[in-house]
Amino acid sequence: MNSVNRWAWVEIDLTAIKTNVAVLVKQAGRAELWATVKANGYGHGAVEVARTALSAGARGLCVALADEAHQLRQAKIVAPILIVSEQPEVAFEQMLRDEVVATVYNEATINSYAAVAARLGVVGTVHLKVDTGMHRVGVPVASAMARVEQIIAAKSLQLDGVYTHFAAADLPSHDETAKQQRRFDDFVAELDRKKLRPKYVHTSNSAALLRSLNAVTDIARVGIAIYGIAPSNETETVARGLRPAMSLHARVSHVQRLEAGEGVSYGLRTRLEKSANIATLPLGYADGVPRRLWSVGGEVLIGGKRCPIVGVVTMDQLMVNCGEIDVKIGDQAVLLGAQGDEVISANEIATRLDTIGYEIVCGVSARVPRVYFENKA
Ligand SMILES: Cc1ncc(COP(=O)(O)O)c(C=O)c1O
Incomplete structure (x- = not known):
């Protein structure tokens, strides 16, 4: 796949x-x-x-x-x-x-x-x-x-x-x-x-x-x-019978253990409150992930858990605070869609950004490959 x-x-x-x-x-x-x-x-x-x-x-x-x-x-x-x-x-x-x-x-x-x-x-x-x-x-x-x-x-x-x-x-x-x-x-x-x-x-x-x-x-x-x-x-209520077709995925490309007080990403606008495992995902605002998503509570699913984006989203990469999750290079992350029991919907992201779900799905840029499937178990 x-x-x-x-x-x-x-x-x-x-x-x-x-x-x-x-x-x-x-x-x-x-x-x-x-x-x-x-x-x-x-x-x-x-x-x-x-x-x-x-x-x-x-x-x-x-x-x-x-x-x-x-x-x-x-x-x-x-x-x-x-x-x-x-x-x-x-x-x-x-x-x-x-x-x-x-x-x-x-x-x-x-x-x-x-x-x-x-x-x-x-x-x-x-x-x-x-x-x-x-x-x-x-x-x-x-x-x-x-x-x-x-x-x-x-x-x-x-x-x-x-x-x-x-x-x-x-x-x-x-x-x-x-x-x-x-x-x-x-x-x-x-x-x-x-x-x-x-x-x-x-x-x-x-x-x-x-x-x-x-x-x-x-x-x-x-x-x-x-x-x-x-x-x-x-x-939302009248649309309950519908199933989202798009999900956005990445694999962890780099992992660091950072200490409390260390800053992450351009401008070092945020400092870690506690030491944590920080995962880098190889996609960014050129792929349609808004640069400011970190500052409005944007999250990513890793290991079936919600993890906050930490620091500004850069053009091609973003960082995620995985806390104590034992995250490894190659692990799967979901930015839009389901992982385990957790779901991040287009309208959830849109609400954080004060926009609409349309803009979130239309915004995923052409350089992100589309993988099509039917009848996934
Ligand atoms: C004229 C017109 N009709 C239909 C649609 C479809 O709208 P929706 O995606 O809300 O169903 C649009 C979308 O903007 C439109 O401009």
Whole structure:
């Protein structure tokens, strides 16, 4: 299993992804599940996750970038791929050749995408993104009907969907989700009145699906949940049935016995209160372990026990205070995942760092080898 050229690696449990997707497909009911595999599958590997998710019942994929869609097409993945925001014009030809589902919302983008499609003699499939309150991208509700009519008038485009994205679905007590849903429902009702409703009308991300807010969606665009991570601490309960797919491992590369009062790592910012066995692990902030994790109580599992990171995380290495554990070079350490009965979750690390689990898994850098497995006993 661990035939990689360094003593730090990520394990991806594809069986966990398969099981999560199956659970979420069921939860989605009549809606299709489109697996969100942007950012290299939230750090898990876009192609591997896409194949696994599709084999478990996902009907399409979502990415952020034209090149992410292209990578999937090059891997011979033929499922629909929605790119969830507008791309620069330079990417349009590739997107059309890859037969992606393009997201559009600006008048000028619709015109130029239509022009490139016409020049290539193809029909570009598009979904119109409507901004119902998130205020990141999308056409404001007030102008959405004009964009629909513009797309329909362009003979080289096909309006296949309209959608919106929730700003706070991961915060169940926030009232904005219901407001966004109402604004979107009103727009869809107008589409219905004008007989312009496209094939897909969609809203839900992981949090919305897990909270059963998916009654009126035709596609659940699910990301974080397929990786087995709750969208937020507030949605932990509804995400209980999911299994994390990513774990981060290292082997101890060096051991020292240091005395009370000795400092560790750059700046010697911390002094040992007692003598201890200090293990060095050969991974650091260039691998995605935040430099300041030591200062917010960051821990590592060694010998089935939680051991604190001691001193700043350096670019390629970090040190762990193992106390009196008889730690040896080559011993296994877990930075994310389970060892024995102990578990360090992405959301635990995220909470320490005042961020979200998404950032932790996306942050594990490309230089950490990914090891894939299924059906681990
Ligand atoms: C438009 C859109 N849909 C769906 C998703 C998936 O979200 P989640 O990972 O919370 O399920 C994202 C992720 O950011 C997104 O931007």
